[in-house]
Ligand SMILES: Nc1ncnc2c1ncn2[C@@H]1O[C@H](COP(=O)(O)OP(=O)(O)O)[C@@H](O)[C@H]1O
């Protein structure tokens with residue numbers, strides 16, 4: 001198992017954001033955690049990255065207990081996050097933003113090769129490489145945030161609500177890119193999303209989160225084809 005979270009709870013003072021949630025990601029899997037605004041999705045991803053502490057529970061990465069490890073060590077172990085709303089440096093150029101992801105490289109991959117590969121995945125970034133990130137459209141910013149995370153060749157990519165604020169056509173495009181990274185490059189991905197349908201279409205498995213509690217877990221294809229499940233959890 002690549003990632004194994006067991007009974008994790010997260011709190012901000014008296015606010016209990018996540019209660020006793022367990023989930024796993026196998027190597028090569030694309031898994032989604034879907035839930036409405038405030039369900040606890042960002043808290044969960046941040047806790048995996050080491051950006052918020054757990055109140056209870058454990059997180060194993062490749063069998064190592066990383067529950068109390070600082071974020072930089074998790075990055076060094078191969079975990080990367082595409083944060084909610086991309087969080088780029090608006091005044092830095094596209095290329096400069098990309099390079100901010102190139103710390104703690106796991107392997108000695110020549111950076112030029114890595115960047116060339118990213119430009120084949122996201123050709124628009126090459127066209128825009130000298131522009132400030134602030135001048136990119138929402139979809140382009142999300143692509144840059146994904147590319148910035150990929151530059152270090154991560155083993156697990158955490159993706160926080162990449163569809164937020166994008167037009168449906170762009171949502172499909174970005175999800176298709178994630179799908180291809182998973183299928184063709186074998187990248188393990190944990191997505192958290194409000195857009196349940198789009199994320200289930202590219203996921204193998206999914207967890208449904210409601211106000212900090214996991215209320216369902218299952219095969220994504222089954223969820224999409226079962227009208228009762230769709231009605232209960234996907235608002236369809
Ligand atoms: N820094 C914080 N301080 C206090 N409460 C927070 C903080 N971050 C999130 N919360 C609360 O925790 C709950 C889960 O939030 P979040 O993880 O952001 O959910 P989601 O990403 O699913 O929208 C919400 O009730 C939210 O208001």
Ligand SMILES: [Mg+2]
Nearest residue numbers: 041042084161
């Ligand atoms: Mg969120």
